[in-house]
Amino acid sequence: xxxxxxxxxxxxxxxxxxxxxxxxxxxxxxxxxxxxxxxxxxxxxxxxxxxxxxxxxxxxxxxxxxxxxxxxxxxxxxxxxxxxxxxxxxxxxxxxxxxxxxxxxxxxxxxxxxxxxxxxxxxxxxxxxxxxxxxxxxxxxxxxxxxxxxxxxxxxxxxxxxxxxxxxxxxxxxx
Numbered sequence: 001x002x003x004x005x006x007x008x009x010x011x012x013x014x015x016x017x018x019x020x021x022x023x024x025x026x027x028x029x030x031x032x033x034x035x036x037x038x039x040x041x042x043x044x045x046x047x048x049x050x051x052x053x054x055x056x057x058x059x060x061x062x063x064x065x066x067x068x069x070x071x072x073x074x075x076x077x078x079x080x081x082x083x084x085x086x087x088x089x090x091x092x093x094x095x096x097x098x099x100x101x102x103x104x105x106x107x108x109x110x111x112x113x114x115x116x117x118x119x120x121x122x123x124x125x126x127x128x129x130x131x132x133x134x135x136x137x138x139x140x141x142x143x144x145x146x147x148x149x150x151x152x153x154x155x156x157x158x159x160x161x162x163x164x165x166x167x168x169x170x171x172x173x174x175x
Contacts, residue, residue: 008085011053012121012133016062016070019079021137025161026168028080033168036084053078065125075134086122086134087168090149093118122149140165 028036039051054077062070075082096115099107124133136144140161147154148165158166 009117009121014068014070015055015133016072016124017055017075017082017134018058018072019075019083019134019136021139023075023079023137025137025140025159026080026083026165027161028084028164028168030167032080033084036081040088051078051081053082062124062126065128068124070124082134083136083165084168086132087148087165089118090122091169093122 036051053075055073056076058072058074060072062072064070093115096111096118099111120133122133123130125131132145132149134144135141139159143154143158143162144165146152147162148169154162154166
């Protein structure tokens, strides 16, 4: 049964995601990124339709180290959008980490909770091993994990799709 207009948190709840190898690699450039940033900007404090995501639940169920059951879903449509939003979340998490020690401020509890929630949308812990909640196809999987949502510096020699993933990490507000 199709669901309409769910929040990102609701969409991602109790799920992990896989982008199949037959899907095209990450292809978004400046125009698509600007369009998404514009959609997100229109949300403001309310709701705004930001595109379609079509998922197919697989038979694979994972249990996180915290005991949460996750059904793996193949992303049939919306993989570029979901990938880009995950990049945005990883950049936001980095910004929150740069705020430093807020232990003596009223913001500390809220920032810590925001970091926890965002981290759970990006990564899951399975048997003590942390992995991305969203797994890209085999050609991009390790680059995604290590260099895009991870902290390792990217190699100088890259595939075109790897470069586009890195380019998407540069947050540009829509005009």
